[in-house]
Amino acid sequence: MKLYLAAVVLMLVLAAHTEAQEEPTLEQHFAKFHTQVKEIAGDMTEKTKNAFEQFEQSEFAVKTKNWFTEQFDKMKQKLGETFNSN
Template sequence: MRLFLAVAVLMLALVAYTEAQDDSIEDKFARFGERMSEIGQTVAEKAKTTFDNIHNSDVAVNARGWFEERFQQIKDTFQ
């Protein structure tokens, strides 16, 4: 029973707070959506940059070269 009362009081406080603000709840949700979109784009850009850095690192380039050489040797062996 106390939990329901506490939730009801919190909801009333939230409603009173949002009504006291100049911005409507719709504006807040719109800005929240825009911020989430910006965060998503930032994370995507950072992930792409990190992937490119790893892909072009010396270790990755050397490993790819080593595997290509071994694969070519195997192909030559079977021909």
């Protein structure tokens, strides 16, 4: 009989404990949402930064930058020759 009574008391304690657990408040929901958004934004920032760094170091970007530099230097030289000859 004592074992049966102990089991019933244990089940009542578990039921009371389950009901006693509070649901998160609206403030807690917003705090959690804020944290999640902050983590996502941080991850996106890192990924974007890494992508730009990889693109900047890519062969295409380097060749394009060099080509524009060469074209600008040629144009500068021609303008210098044109205006200095007068």
